[in-house]
Amino acid sequence: MKGKIGLVTLGVADVAASGRFYDALGFRRHEQDSDAIIFYALEGTWLAIFSRAALAQDAGIEDGGAASFSGITLAHNVPEPGGVDAALDEAVRAGARIVKPAADTFWGGRSGYFADPDGHLWEIAWNPFQDLT
Amino acid sequence: MKGKIGLVTLGVADVAASGRFYDALGFRRHEQDSDAIIFYALEGTWLAIFSRAALAQDAGIEDGGAASFSGITLAHNVPEPGGVDAALDEAVRAGARIVKPAADTFWGGRSGYFADPDGHLWEIAWNPFQDLT
Numbered sequence: 668m669k670g671k672i673g674l675v676t677l678g679v680a681d682v683a684a685s686g687r688f689y690d691a692l693g694f695r696r697h698e699q700d701s702d703a704i705i706f707y708a709l710e711g712t713w714l715a716i717f718s719r720a721a722l723a724q725d726a727g728i729e730d731g732g733a734a735s736f737s738g739i740t741l742a743h744n745v746p747e748p749g750g751v752d753a754a755l756d757e758a759v760r761a762g763a764r765i766v767k768p769a770a771d772t773f774w775g776g777r778s779g780y781f782a783d784p785d786g787h788l789w790e791i792a793w794n795p796f797q798d799l800t
Numbered sequence: 801m802k803g804k805i806g807l808v809t810l811g812v813a814d815v816a817a818s819g820r821f822y823d824a825l826g827f828r829r830h831e832q833d834s835d836a837i838i839f840y841a842l843e844g845t846w847l848a849i850f851s852r853a854a855l856a857q858d859a860g861i862e863d864g865g866a867a868s869f870s871g872i873t874l875a876h877n878v879p880e881p882g883g884v885d886a887a888l889d890e891a892v893r894a895g896a897r898i899v900k901p902a903a904d905t906f907w908g909g910r911s912g913y914f915a916d917p918d919g920h921l922w923e924i925a926w927n928p929f930q931d932l933t
Contacts, residue, residue, distance in 0.1 A: 668887050670827040671843040672808060673925075673932035674875035694803040699930070710804040711844025713932060723869045726913045726921055727900040734867035736856045739920065742807035754801050767860040780859045787872065788859055792806075797832070799806035799846060 672712045675741065678719030679785045685716045688784050691761035719785070733786060740780070742790040744799040748777040754791040755779045763789075805845045808874065811852030812918045818849045821917050824894035852918070866919060873913070875923040877932040881910040887924040888912045896922075 679685040686705045690696070694714065697706040703721070707714040723730035745754055751769045758781040759765060766788060769779035778792040792799075812818040819838045823829070827847065830839040836854070840847040856863035878887055884902045891914040892898060899921060902912035911925040925932075 668826045668876065668890050669843070669933075670840060670847075671876060671933070672845050672847065672874050673877035674923075675805060675808060675845075676873045676875065676923075678869075678871040678873075693801045707803060710802070712805050712808075714803075714805065719869075719871055722871070722873060726869075726873060726923070728921075729868050731868035733871055735862050735864035736811075736852075736859075737870045737872060738811040738852055738855070738866055738918065739870060739872050740809045740811075740855060740859060741805050742809065743801065743804060744806040757801050785871065788861075790807075790809075790859070800802075800804070 674706075674713045674715055676715040676717050676722060677783070677785065677787050678722040679716055679783075679787075680719060681784070682716055682718055685784055688762050689714070689716065692758060737787065740788045740790050742792050742799070744792050744794060746793070746798070746800045748793045751777045751779055751791045751793050755781055758789070758791075807839075807846045807848055809848040809850050809855060810916070810918065810920050811855040812849055812916075812920075813852060814917070815849055815851055818917055821895050822847070822849065825891060870920065873921045873923050875925050875932070877925050877927060879926070879931075879933045881926045884910045884912055884924045884926050888914055891922070891924075 694707040697708040705716040763781040766780040766782050771777050776794045778790055780790050827840040830841040838849040888902055896914040899913040899915050904910050909927045911923055913923050
């Protein structure tokens, strides 16, 4: 199996509202979107926004409700330390909740976390040792 | 904010065991890995395997335990319909649990789901309309 994540799908309570959030973050929609699912043609790996109930049904599993921690985080890397603070500010303006404010890390970078409207966790990170921007 | 997911981090119970699973899937480790975290330099977006407890701590949130459904799925796309079955077979040999066997979809593709050792959901998909391989 080739090493690639082609698409990350976030299950959400309100597809339209989450779409407005990711639009406001500056993500660009793919033209083939519909009311039921929204695709963002991100660089490298796409992002899909889909009803949480429909996503569970598609996978054929029971949804017993969200946990306090999903066990997964998505990271967005920025090329400068100040970019962490700027991106978190931008996320707040889009409607995000700050989970962990920007701070220098023990490993020599800088990072912070925000939660999207459904609590999906995004880390904004500056990593001086590895360029994932 | 530029539209890019630089890294997806999966919180796991046993980093070494999950590393063996993703190694067996054919993913290639980045040379800077450590015992605490394993990075896979995937095409487009990297994958990190990190202790679930440490990941929750890094984000500064309480972990009340895993839900039956995390609310997130990762997709790996293949270029031929038969590739869905082949990739699911490969995942099973690596130690995955099949969540939904390969089947044709209502939208004209073919897909199936497996769960990694911690229940993280991967969809294997063939999409004749959009090439995400």
